[in-house]
Amino acid sequence: MRFPSPLIPARLVRRYKRFLADVVLERDGQEVTAHCPNPGAMLGLAEPGMRVWLEPNDDPKKKLKFGWRLVEFDEGHWVGIDTSVPNRVVGDALRAKSIVEFSSYDQVRAEVPYGEKSRVDFLLTQSGQPDLYLEVKNAHLMRKDKLAEFPDCVTARGARHLDDLAEMVRKGHRAVMFYLIQRTDCDQFALARDLDPTYGRHFDRAIEAGVEVMCFGTQIDTKGVALGDRVAFAK
16 A cells, blocks of 8 residues: 655644644644544554654645654654554455465455444455455554554444454354554564453454454555564464
C-alpha cells in the first residue's frame, strides 16, 4: 500500500478529541491541525515533540488539509497510526496471493455481512474448500522491547468479532484473527490482557472453538506500508 501523496514531516504539539492533532510543520514552522485516523489510546505514540509524518490533501470537501500517517522514532523505526491501513495492506497481499496460508483461495471479498450485526473484513472462497472468514486488527502498542500488543484500550467491538469468528467455525467454516503489527521495532506479539481482560477471555474461547491466529509485521517508510514477515505469538 502506497500513500497517494508524498508525506511531509512535522512535530506533534498535542493530540485531542481522539481524531485531532495539532502539529508544527518542519518546512515553515506553521502550526496546523491534522486529522488523526485512530480512535485508540495510542499509548506512547502521541507525546508532544514526536516527529510525525503527514499526508497533505487538496480535497475541497475535507476541512482538514493534513492526515497523520506515521510516527518516526530517533532509532530509525517507524509506526503507522492510521487504523484503516491494515485492511488495505492485507487486502493487497490477499489479492496478490503473497500470504502463503491463504494462496489457495481465488475469490476475495471485503466487508461482507456476517454474524448478528458485523461485517467481516475479508471473506475468502474457493470451490472445494471451506469459506474463510478473516478479521484484521491493527497492533501498534509496545510496552516491552520488541513486543507488540493488542488491544491498547477496551474494545467491545473486538470481543464481538471473536465471538462471530467462533460461530463461523461452529458452522463448518474456517476463521482467522489476523493481527498486523504496524511498527518496525517488534518481532513478537501478545495480548494486552491487563488493558482489556474481557477481550482476553473472548480470545481464549475463540481459540478453543477453533479460530486460528496469525501475526505479521510490516515494512514501513514514507512511501507506504507493506506486509512483512510472520511474527511469533507470545502466549
